Structure formats: C-alpha cells, structure tokens
Amino acid sequence: MLAVRLAPWLAVLLQHVPHAVAACSRESLLAAAEKYVELQASGKLDLTTLSAAATVAYKENNANHDIKTGVLSQGLKVSYNRSTADPVACASYTELVALTPKPYVIATQITHNATDMSVTLIDTIAATTGALRFDAATTLKYFQAEDWSTLPAEKRPSRELLRNTIDAYLDMWTNATAIDAIPFGTPCERVEGSARVSPCTGGAPRGGSKQPNNMRRYVIDEVVGSADVLCQFSAVGAIPDSHEVRIEGGKVRYVHTITLSAPK
Ligand SMILES: *[C@@H]1O[C@H](CO)[C@@H](O)[C@H](O)[C@H]1NC(C)=O
Ligand SMILES: *[C@@H]1O[C@H](CO)[C@@H](O)[C@H](O)[C@H]1NC(C)=O
C-alpha cells in the first residue's frame, strides 16, 4: 500500500530495508543510509514521476528545497561515504565526498517514521566550491586517514556525554567557559574544509558572539561514539553548518565541520 503513494525512487529506497530487522534498528537505519548514498551516486532520481502525495520533506542548506533541483538529483561519483545511526531519534547521518563531476562535501540527516520506517525528512548541508575553506580533494584525504569504526563497549560514550559535548562545542562562540566542558583528547584532530587542525583546541573561540548557533538537529550514535548536529551558525552569520564529534574512551578524538560561507 505504501509504495502506491510514494514516488518510485522512494519505494526503491524503502524496499531494500530488510523487513526482518526492527524499525529504527541500527541495521535498518544504516541500510537506508546506504540506499541514499547509492541514490546520490546514481543520478537516476527520476523526479518527473514524483507523486504529489509523496510524504518526504527535503531541506537543503537549512531551507525547504525542491528535491527535483536539489543536490540529490545530480549524479555524483562518491569517493567517500560514512554513516551513523541514532535508533532513539530514528535517524541516520551520512557524510559523503565527491570530486566529480562537481566537488561536494555533503552532510545529510535522514529521519524516518518510527512505525513504518518511511522517510519523513532528508536534511542536507551541501558544501561545494565557495564554501568555507572548500577543497574536497584535501578533505577526502583527511577523512580517509581517520578511523570511525564501531567502538568496543568499554570505549563507548554515553548518549548524554555525546549530547553535552556537541552542545558545549557549538556554545563556545557565545559562552566563554563552554570550552571547559569539552573533554578534548590527545591527540585530537579537527577537519574543517581543507584545514586540519591539531590539537582541537587550536583556534577555539571563548565567547564573544551574541547570537547562539541555533536550529540544532542531532544524530547521536553511541556505538560509533559520534554526535552530528546540523545547524545554523548564527554566531558568525546565518550560515548552514554541520558539526560532528567522535568520542573514544571519554575523549574527543575527531571534529568535522562542513560549513557554507557567509552571505555576501
Ligand atoms: C559507501 O561506503 C561503503 C563502506 O565503505 C561502501 O561499501 C559502499 O560501496 C559505498 N557506497 C557507494 C555508493 O559508494
Ligand atoms: C507513521 O506511519 C504510520 C503507519 O504507516 C502512520 O499511521 C503514521 O501516521 C505515521 N506518522 C507520521 C508522523 O507520519
């Protein structure tokens, strides 16, 4: 019944989610995320057939966007993809890098209906030429050098630590002492566009901005030790942004930022 109401491409996205696994399980969320990556790679998003009754909402760079003209409608050669799963929020997060036919570094959260796993929202921050310190080839090299594999049980952070850490991180621009609440590890590397900064405290702000970074949407994965937030970087302008941390053994190991540029 569901497939009748949905666009063919979305039905394809859903039918590959194994029915035997519970809704919102890691397996089902990651399987759907992989389908999303394949869709981005295929360039065969035939949106002329998108039914008027399709229930998926699409946001690109913090604004509602027509999916037919969005980045998902372009075929990109995907050089890197990595996904995490949040069974509590019934959502996934995917980071992907493409160099051709156009360079992109993309951060996407996909939210599902917890009852039937249908996709309710595809929420994308798509950085390309012109974004902050943008150089997809350099970013790709840095991402490929990192280890984001699942953590053994004793090294997994709690959901609370992940949430508090990513919030404190985004609060650093407006709160002079927020930095003290972040358990930075040694080593810790931050990849922001084509820049790799180590230690992660290098260049970290200590308050000073008036507008808090807002519109925060979270995908938290204790198994990988990651928390991603898509947000609006209001501290420095209304800038679409993704910030993600990886915590290993209680300490921040990696930070990724994918940030568009300030409006001219
Ligand atoms: C995404 O990454 C996974 C794991 O590295 C890989 O197996 C898969 O082929 C990639 N998907 C695409 C469409 O490139
Ligand atoms: C989720 O799916 C169920 C079953 O199809 C449906 O009854 C419900 O209205 C959906 N919820 C939302 C928020 O769309």
Ligand SMILES: *[C@@H]1O[C@H](CO)[C@@H](O)[C@H](O)[C@H]1NC(C)=O
């Ligand atoms: C600023 O951050 C600190 C953590 O170091 C926290 O205790 C405090 O409540 C924060 N202040 C505000 C106004 O949020």
